[in-house]
Amino acid sequence: KQEVTQIPAALSVPEGENLVLNCSFTDSAIYNLQWFRQDPGKGLTSLLLIQSSQREQTSGRLNASLDKSSGRSTLYIAASQPGDSATYLCAVMLSNTGKLIFGQGTTLQVKP
């Protein structure tokens, strides 16, 4: 059974810091891996999607990497801002039907 784990569960940093969120998964047979952002009381917003054949994706200050063989992904956030404060969720897609298996999330607080 695929399990997705995110470390740390919570993180608090001062504004301007670069930071890394970690995600690990137990079964390397994935179609893709996605990072989502969730704000309180709101749905999930897709940030980055990495196909199983790719190693990384970048969008603005965000960079996500994927090492399928070791079952790990990282989300790098550069020059963090208070507006980045949210819960970040990692999810793997097991098959081409789109079913996602999520980690528990990392709650990030960026202090001004």
Next chain:
Amino acid sequence: GAGVSQSPRYKVAKRGQDVALRCDPISGHVSLFWYQQALGQGPEFLTYFQNEAQLDKSGLPSDRFFAERPEGSVSTLKIQRTQQEDSAVYLCASSFAGLAGDTQYFGPGTRLTVL
């Protein structure tokens, strides 16, 4: 519409009541997913539709949970005889085709509280 919408946004039910949660996906999206998110946890898959066909319901926790999408657009998740452990946020997502490269667009969720 511009995005996935869900109604109601909040629902309080007494234990034993039946509830119905509605999801309006993005127009033209073939695939629709339901997830359950308990407090402090990540979402957990419940069920998946491709058009009106329910192709995977492996995540439904019990036979009290039932989902339908009769015309391949709007979907309803029904929970019969609600229990306290059903309290959670129920998220709906849609994607154009549901394939590996498709982005899933999530609605704001329905927060269900069972007293």
